[in-house]
Amino acid sequence: MDSIQKNLLHEVAALDALPQGAYNIRSNGQSTARNTTANIDIVTKADKPGIDIIIKPGTKNESVHIPVIISESGLKEMVYNDFFIGEDCDVTIIAGCGISNCGDQDSRHDGIHQFFVGKNSKVRYVERHYGEGTGTGKRLMNPATVVELEPGSAMQLETSQIGGVDDTIRTTRATMKENTTLIIHDKILTNLDQKAVAEIEVAMNGDGGSCDIVSRGVAKDNSYQEVVLGIDGNAACSGHAECDSIIMDHGVILATPRLKASNVEASLIHEAAIGKIAGDQLMKLMTLGLTEKEAEETIIQGFLR
C-alpha cells in the first residue's frame, strides 16, 4: 500500500495499521486484505461485486472494518455489501470510501449497503466519505444505505462526507418494526462547485419505535446541497428530524423535512434551520484570541463533529 492509499485509509477509517477484529479492505476495485473471526464471516459475492458480512447471533463487542479506497484515476465501480446481523448482537461497523484522483478522468464509487439487523441487536455504523487529489478528474460517490430493523433492535448511523467529493447522491432508507430505535447523524461539508444530495427516508411501521435524524450541512463557495428528511409514522411511535445548515460565500442549501403520520399515536416533529455563522459566535471566539478565520473553522469543526 503506498502513502496515498495509507492516507486515504486514515481519513476514512482512522486506520494507521490493520484493525483488530474482522475487516475487508477494498483498494482500486480489489479486496486486498481480509480477516474473519469466529463470529464474523466475510464472503465474496458470487454474482456481483461486493461482500456478505455475516455476524453470528449473540456476537458482542466486536467490530468490522470495510473501508474502500480508490487512488487509480478513472476507476468506476458499483459494490454491493450486505450485512446479516444475527439476534442479540452488539457490534460496530466502520465503513467509508476515500478517493484520491490526480488524473484527468472521473473516479467513481457507488455502494449499496444493506443491513438486516436481527431481533434485539444493537449496531453502530460509522461511514466517512472523503476525496482528495489535484487532477481535473472528478471524485464521485453515491452511497445507498438500506436498513431493516427487526423487533427490539437498535441502530445508530454516523455518516459524513468531510470534503473533496465533487458530486454525490446519498440515500438512506430504513424500515422499523416494533420497539426499534434508529439514530442517524449525517454531516456534509461541500465547497468549490461541489454538489451533494442527501435523502433519508424512514418508515416507522411498529409500535414503540423511536427515530431521531439529525442532519448538519455546511455549504461553502459555490457549492450546493439538497437534504430531504422524511419520516412516515405508521404506528404508535415517536420520530424527530432536525436539519441544521450553515451557508457561506455563495453556497446554497435546500432543506426539505417531510413528515407523514398515518396513526393517531404517531408523534412526529421536524426542525429545520439555515443561516450564516452567527456574528456573536465569531465574536465570542475572537475574545478568546482566535482570528475571524480561526473562529469560523472552530465553529464549523464543532458543528460537523
Next chain:
Amino acid sequence: MLELQNICYTVDGKEILKDISLTIEDRFVAVTGPNGSGKSTLLKIIMGILKPTSGRVLFDGQDITDMPVNERANLGISYAFQQPVHFKGLRVKDILELANKDARSFNKACKILSDVGLCAKDYIFRELNATLSGGEMKRIEIAMTAARGSKLSLFDEPEAGIDLWSFQSLIHIFENLYQKTSGSIVIISHQERILAIADKIIYLKDGEGVLYDDRDKVLSAINIVGPGCAILNEKGPRPEKAKGVD
C-alpha cells in the same frame, strides 16, 4: 493601565456615550448606573467589539483603538458576555481549552468549573447549546473568562441570571481572581454586594461618566443622588468587606 480618552459613541444620531475620559489603574473597578446609561457599550469599546465614533483607547500606554478583538485578547483583555453565546457542536471542554490551554487536564477543568459550582464530569462533554440553562451558561461564561487570568478581565453583569447558585460564590470568584492574578477586573453590576468589594466605582448616567471615585464616596453619593440608581438602595444589611480586597 487602561486609559479612555474622550470616548464618544453615536448610533443613528443618538449619543450612547458622551466624551468619556478616565484612567483605570485600580485592581477592581465596578461600573454601575441606570439601564441605558451606556455601561455595556463602554465595555464593548474596551474589548473592541464596538468601535468608538471618536476618542482613543490606550492599554498599557499602547493605542489599541483600531486593534481587532482577537489581538486585544492576546494582549491580555478578557470579556464575559452578558448573554452567553450558544454553539451547536462545541462542548464546554472545547471552549475552556480555548480560554486556557491547561484546561486540557481534567483536574484543571474540574477546578475551573467547580469554582462556579459545576461538577466537571457532568458538564465537560456537554454542548454549549440550549440544553444548558441560562444560569449554567452564565456560570460557564464567568468560569471561562476567569480561567484566562488576563491582565484586564471585563464582566458584563455577571450576576444576571445566576439562578440558584449562591451569590457569595460569585463574589468568591472575583476575590480569587483578584488574589491569584495581578490583573485588574472591571465589572458592570447593579448589585450592592459586588459594588461593596470594588476599589473604585464608575457611575454612568445618560452616557456620561457622572462619578468615578473611591467606592465609598461613589456609594454614598449615589445613595443621596438617588433616583438614577434605585436598585442600589436594596433593603438589608451592608455586606462585610471582602478579605484581601482593600
